[in-house]
Amino acid sequence: MGSVYRLTLRQLSGKWRLIIMTVLACMPVIIATLMLRSSHAPTVREFETAILSAMLSGSIAPLVVLAIAAAAFGNEVDDRTLANLTLSPMPRWHIALPKLLATITIAGPFIAASALLTAHVAFLGDARATIAVTVSALVGVAMYASVFVWLGLVSTQAIGLGLLYIVLWEGFFSGFVSGVRLLSIRHYAIALMHALDDRRFASGDHLSALASIAVAVVVTGGFLMLANRRLRRMDVP
Amino acid sequence: MSDNTNPVIRVQGVSRWFGSVVAVSDVTFDVMPGITGLLGPNGAGKTTLLRMMTGLADASTGTVTMFGQPVRDNPSLYHRIGVMSEHETVYGFMQGREFVRMMGTLRGVKDIEAATDRAIALVDLADAQHRSMDTYSRGMRQRMRLAATLVHDPEILILDEPLNGADPRQRVHFKRLLQTLAEQGRTIVLSSHILEEVEQLADTVLLIVNGKLAASGGFRAIRAALNQRPYHVRVICDAPRKLAAAVVELASVDAVHVDPDGAVVVLSRNVLDLQVELPRLAQAASISLRRVEPLDDSLESVFGYLVEA
Secondary structure, three states, X not given: OHHHHHHHHHXXXXXXXXXXXXXXXXXXXHHHHHHHHOOOOOOHHHHHHHHHHHHHXXXXXXXXXXXXXXHHHHHHHHOOOHHHXXXXXXXXXXXXXXXXXXXHHHHHHHHHHHHHHHHHHHOOOOHHHHXXXXXXXXXXXXXXXXXXXXXXXXXXXXXXXXXXXXXXXXXXXXXXXXXXXXXXXXXXXXXXXXXXXXXXXXXXXXXXXXXXHHHHHHHHHHHHHHHHHHHHHOOOO | OOOOOOOOEXXXXXXXXXXXXXXXXXXXXXXXXXXXXXXXXXXXXXXXXXXXXXXXXXXXXXXXXXXXXXXXXXXXXXXXXXXXXXXXXXXXXXXXXXXXXHHHHHOOOOOHHHHHHHHHHHOOOHHHOOOEHHHOOHHHHHHXXXXXXXXXXXXXXXXXXXXXXXXXXXXXXXXXXXXXXXXXXOEEEEEEOXXXXXXXXXXXXXXXXXXXXXXXXXXXXXXXXXXXXXXXXXXXXXXXXXXXHHHOOOOOEEEEEEOOOOOEEEEEOOHHHHHHHHHHHHXXXXXXXXXXXXXXXXXXXXXXXXXXX
């Protein structure tokens, strides 16, 4: 598995991809700083809704992960090098798991740094709130990564489909239709944040930290299994 | 290596279709140790067939087994199989040696450095092994890909158009290497659309046309069938009707006509005799030959003839 992991890290560490991720990751920090310096500073609830939920968990994190995860398999399908891996005598999850881990390894630090700095600025160095925001963002990265790695394997239009998912599902429907929230990664990431610091964040979703983590494990593991199944059954170009 | 009584590869009733397009249709054959050439024109279904043989693609119907085991969804078999696809894409950011070593590691090779040295030496690329693969010529990339295919010392080699991009010297080296590997008892299947390439290498030929197995067996039998096929030869000269009247008397000629452009079109089953007789006859009749060209010497027409036959 180590060879596939190292190979994927090298494949995904393109200069332009890293620059785009850096720019995206800086945006919540910059906007949080500007909001807090304005004459009408937001309440915790307003800040959470606008920056932590809609922007960080609902837009920046999935966009950064999509840019990496869709390419984890997508590029190899496009340039037909995936056969180098599938023609090897190893179970298919030895390919799918390192691809997922490499995606998280690259996207995770960007989102973690973004979440940590945003929370640190907004909550004036409150350690518990900062940890809650950072951990929930990282859990969100793992779930998004699993979904988008699978998407890169099942469709050559993974970026387009991923963007539609982010804008329509995570951004629009989950904000207005209550039933959709049960199938929204953003919802579970924010529920975890609420559970980790219920002192600062008023929870309205009745999910414990354990339940949120259990959902994250099911989503991440489920899509990893789907990717594994797809690798076994697909025609490798 | 394998014993010589049981087929190493068995393809039984294999078909593959994409929507309404049939790429491979009910193909059955066995492959024994030695070199087997999969011959056919471009688009005949060779690559689709090889992809099903290697487990990269699923057959719509039929089965492919190697050493008696199904190939599809059976990764453990890849310890014993080396596959070189027709696609020449490589990891450009890697050095050649890195690529071969990585492929060896993925295939579970124990003494990876020694195996990498051996594989690179086999393709004669030791001098360039530390260069980035981005800087390689097409032929060098093919050779390094072959080294990566050989690094785990497989018993079966499946090579799709392996001589693409190779210069004449590399072709000679490559052919020698394949013959050596076959003499060691390996089973090698290689595809090509070039008749002469397969003729020089393969003991057995599988001829694929329009997704069907048109012929199989020794190359000589297939070559003999090719030599008996009728050829159309177009002759441009300064006295077409006079030439046509003379040519029709030749024993090697079946039919002659003059087309609207004034060219003489000759149908012959013995084109070698025609090559000798035509200039002699023209000289005797004081006819000036300007151009002599075969009308149906394309590989497609050769394969077409064999299918009809």
